[in-house]
Amino acid sequence: MKKYVFGVDVGGTTVKMGLFNVDGEVLDKWEIKTHTENGGEAILPDIAASALAKLEEKNIVKDEVAGIGIGIPGPINDEGVVPHTANLGWGYKEVTRELEELTGLPCKGGNDANVAALGEAWKGGAAGYSNVVMVTLGTGVGGGIIIGGKIITGSNGAGGEIGHLHVDDNIPGHCGCGNQGCLEQVASATGITNLANQALAASDKPSMLREGEVSAKTVFDAVKADDELAKEIAERFGKYLGTALANITAIVDPQAIVIGGGVSKAGPILLEYVEKYYQKYCFKSCRNVKFTLATLGNDAGIFGSAKLVL
Amino acid sequence: MKKYVFGVDVGGTTVKMGLFNVDGEVLDKWEIKTHTENGGEAILPDIAASALAKLEEKNIVKDEVAGIGIGIPGPINDEGVVPHTANLGWGYKEVTRELEELTGLPCKGGNDANVAALGEAWKGGAAGYSNVVMVTLGTGVGGGIIIGGKIITGSNGAGGEIGHLHVDDNIPGHCGCGNQGCLEQVASATGITNLANQALAASDKPSMLREGEVSAKTVFDAVKADDELAKEIAERFGKYLGTALANITAIVDPQAIVIGGGVSKAGPILLEYVEKYYQKYCFKSCRNVKFTLATLGNDAGIFGSAKLVL
Numbered sequence: 301m302k303k304y305v306f307g308v309d310v311g312g313t314t315v316k317m318g319l320f321n322v323d324g325e326v327l328d329k330w331e332i333k334t335h336t337e338n339g340g341e342a343i344l345p346d347i348a349a350s351a352l353a354k355l356e357e358k359n360i361v362k363d364e365v366a367g368i369g370i371g372i373p374g375p376i377n378d379e380g381v382v383p384h385t386a387n388l389g390w391g392y393k394e395v396t397r398e399l400e401e402l403t404g405l406p407c408k409g410g411n412d413a414n415v416a417a418l419g420e421a422w423k424g425g426a427a428g429y430s431n432v433v434m435v436t437l438g439t440g441v442g443g444g445i446i447i448g449g450k451i452i453t454g455s456n457g458a459g460g461e462i463g464h465l466h467v468d469d470n471i472p473g474h475c476g477c478g479n480q481g482c483l484e485q486v487a488s489a490t491g492i493t494n495l496a497n498q499a500l501a502a503s504d505k506p507s508m509l510r511e512g513e514v515s516a517k518t519v520f521d522a523v524k525a526d527d528e529l530a531k532e533i534a535e536r537f538g539k540y541l542g543t544a545l546a547n548i549t550a551i552v553d554p555q556a557i558v559i560g561g562g563v564s565k566a567g568p569i570l571l572e573y574v575e576k577y578y579q580k581y582c583f584k585s586c587r588n589v590k591f592t593l594a595t596l597g598n599d600a601g602i603f604g605s606a607k608l609v610l
Numbered sequence: 611m612k613k614y615v616f617g618v619d620v621g622g623t624t625v626k627m628g629l630f631n632v633d634g635e636v637l638d639k640w641e642i643k644t645h646t647e648n649g650g651e652a653i654l655p656d657i658a659a660s661a662l663a664k665l666e667e668k669n670i671v672k673d674e675v676a677g678i679g680i681g682i683p684g685p686i687n688d689e690g691v692v693p694h695t696a697n698l699g700w701g702y703k704e705v706t707r708e709l710e711e712l713t714g715l716p717c718k719g720g721n722d723a724n725v726a727a728l729g730e731a732w733k734g735g736a737a738g739y740s741n742v743v744m745v746t747l748g749t750g751v752g753g754g755i756i757i758g759g760k761i762i763t764g765s766n767g768a769g770g771e772i773g774h775l776h777v778d779d780n781i782p783g784h785c786g787c788g789n790q791g792c793l794e795q796v797a798s799a800t801g802i803t804n805l806a807n808q809a810l811a812a813s814d815k816p817s818m819l820r821e822g823e824v825s826a827k828t829v830f831d832a833v834k835a836d837d838e839l840a841k842e843i844a845e846r847f848g849k850y851l852g853t854a855l856a857n858i859t860a861i862v863d864p865q866a867i868v869i870g871g872g873v874s875k876a877g878p879i880l881l882e883y884v885e886k887y888y889q890k891y892c893f894k895s896c897r898n899v900k901f902t903l904a905t906l907g908n909d910a911g912i913f914g915s916a917k918l919v920l
Contacts, residue, residue, distance in 0.1 A: 375895065431764070431765045445861060445862070447757070447762055452757055452861075452862055452863070453863075454741070454862060454863020454864075454896075455741050455863050455864060455865045455896075455899075456863055456895040456896055456898075457863070457895065458859070458860065458863040458893050458895050458896050459861070459862060459863045460861065461860040461861075461863070461893050462860065462861070464860045464893040465857045465860050465861075466853050466856060466857060466891040477893060477894060478894060479891060479893075479894075481891070543776055546776060547775045547776060547857060548861055549768070550768065550771040550772065550774045550775050551755060551762075551769070551770065551771075551772070551775075551858055551861050551862065552755070552762055552764060552769060552861065552862070553762070553763075553764025553765050553766055553767070553768040553769045553771070554764075554765060555765045581776040581789060581791070583768050583771050583774040583787060583789075584787060584788060584789075585685070585766040585767070585768050586765075586766055586768050588766075589765075
């Protein structure tokens with residue numbers, strides 16, 4: 301009888317770990333350091349040792365554990381193989397096979413943005429829905445597509461690469477991916493700052509944003525204070541993201557759309573700007589999609605990784 | 611031991627039917643009339659009678675038949691229920707349950723554009739691939755998304771509604787769906803004709819297209835004859851469709867993209883214009899997607915419907 305499951309979320313500096321019961325309640329969560337030196341050779345042994353120590357501490361035997369799910373900051377295929385993960389120091393690595401050998405437990409792996417989406421669909425903003433699109437607005441724009449309760453990984457691990465939808469030929473500069481005109485260039489924290497700086501340079505309109513440093517946070521704070529220029533910036537952001545989400549919906553037709561990441565801390569006002577353009581451009585039968593903010597924060601990854609196993 | 615399967619493709623004027631072996635070889639195919647009068651009440655009984663007569667003709671017993679798959683020109687959910695299908699005269703209808711009762715055979719249903727995609731992924735242009743995007747360029751623009759060998763139906767039956775991606779704010783007029791700026795307005799047969807008429811009106815450039823009636827076919831015939839204005843029209847079409855397919859790829863990351871429908875009869879030259887912009891805007895790890903023309907023509911629906919059952 302399986303009672304427990306581990307969820308692990310590997311980041312470039314720390315590994316978040318969680319022990320859950322199979323109903324998705326967190327029994328314990330903790331962090332260990334990510335040792336990326338020497339090709340990241342210690343990362344999986346460290347995770348294995350920490351998980352096994354936790355079982356001993358809690359007097360849990362392996363037979364009671366359904367397995368370990370692990371989220372990786374890079375592409376990983378459905379067989380648990382990563383071709384290369386620069387920020388962990390890894391080259392080709394059979395992640396789940398190695399972790400199974402180290403722990404004696406079944407292991408499943410996924411991309412971190414994808415498992416965060418799975419976490420929000422399981423126990424977060426979209427709990428109870430099996431068809432979910434999640435977009436994470438942070439330094440970049442990440443995403444995950446959940447259909448029938450399962451992640452769309454894609455043939456090259458590029459499923460849910462929402463940040464790299466081409467949205468405009470006329471965006472200055474290039475995206476980190478090498479392309480030009482990506483959603484990430486206008487909807488990430490950096491992207492919103494860029495939109496704001498362009499708007500400030502293009503007009504003489506008075507604005508709170510002219511005092512101090514501009515960021516996604518100061519833009520939405522100014523929107524809440526009814527600043528006209530900030531509202532124009534939010535409209536432009538909302539049009540880009542709302543139209544992109546309408547297009548995603550015409551492809552996979554989800555029940556719910558979850559918006560997370562640091563930018564989403566702006567709260568419900570951000571959803572208003574996005575939904576306005578979503579409703580304008582979505583296919584009519586998809587008008588009733590549920591828009592929601594992410595609720596699990598930095599824990600979405602450990603929840604989603606645990607769910608991978610169940 | 612199941613040896614046979616029926617594939618049925620219901621259209622507004624005729625129903626195409628096929629008897630296959632379970633390896634996907636066509637043993638027989640034929641058509642019956644679609645009787646849409648009286649709320650389309652005869653459609654399913656006609657299909658059932660025709661299928662049962664075929665079994666008798668071929669001396670096949672029901673135990674040898676895996677079932678009947680049926681494609682419908684409208685939304686149908688995974689439980690085989692259609693809310694309403696105007697062009698068949700149907701209101702709410704439990705299609706697969708009724709057909710099971712009429713035939714005593716298991717039945718599965720799908721939307722016609724989606725099952726055509728499944729057919730092309732099974733035995734057509736994308737045979738051997740389990741992750742496939744198909745776009746059908748006909749009077750409208752239809753599509754289907756196949757992931758892990760299964761159709762993405764969507765929560766409202768709107769999965770794969772590729773024709774209703776928003777691609778441009780400045781397209782004149784409205785799409786049949788009520789929105790403005792849909793891919794269907796520029797990439798269907800009608801859409802290409804519209805692009806051509808706009809180009810002819812906007813310039814004095816000499817062109818073969820100024821003689822006789824303009825259509826998607828005459829545009830691509832003129833492209834093959836090296837007509838400059840026709841090539842400009844094809845570039846615009848290619849940019850719209852290639853960018854849309856790049857965006858779809860960043861969501862579901864398929865192995866292959868199949869282009870079908872009447873417009874695709876233009877042949878490989880059409881793929882050239884589309885792939886050029888696909889390669890410009892796609893997420894880098896998706897560059898090796900296989901582009902291919904559909905090969906099953908009007909039979910894609912019966913193949914895909916049959917595959918639904920297997």
